[in-house]
Amino acid sequence: xxxxxxxxxxxxxxxxxxxxxxxxxxxxxxxxxxxxxxxxxxxxxxxxxxxxxxxxxxxxxxxxxxxxxxxxxxxxxxxxxxx
Numbered sequence: 001x002x003x004x005x006x007x008x009x010x011x012x013x014x015x016x017x018x019x020x021x022x023x024x025x026x027x028x029x030x031x032x033x034x035x036x037x038x039x040x041x042x043x044x045x046x047x048x049x050x051x052x053x054x055x056x057x058x059x060x061x062x063x064x065x066x067x068x069x070x071x072x073x074x075x076x077x078x079x080x081x082x083x
Contacts, residue, residue: 018052018053018056021045021050022052022057022059022060023060025041025045025048026041026060026064028044029041029044030064030072035065036060036064037061037065038058038060039057041056041060041061
């Protein structure tokens with residue numbers, strides 16, 4: 001058996017936590033086939049009692065709001081394919 005080593009990961013920054021929360025909210029909307037908008041992202045975050053900087057919802061809406069569902073699926077499924 002190989003020896004395992006434990007490596008301590010640094011705690012995520014506040015911005016990283018906010019980005020992750022908005023990403024999850026966006027994925028929830030996409031999974032439910034709901035159009036991605038800043039207002040809907042904020043609604044999910046509010047229900048989860050998560051506060052983020054005001055620009056996050058608009059940023060995600062600008063990038064993903066006008067894309068169709070298949071295009072977003074391709075973005076998600078094709079991530080990390082550099083090689």
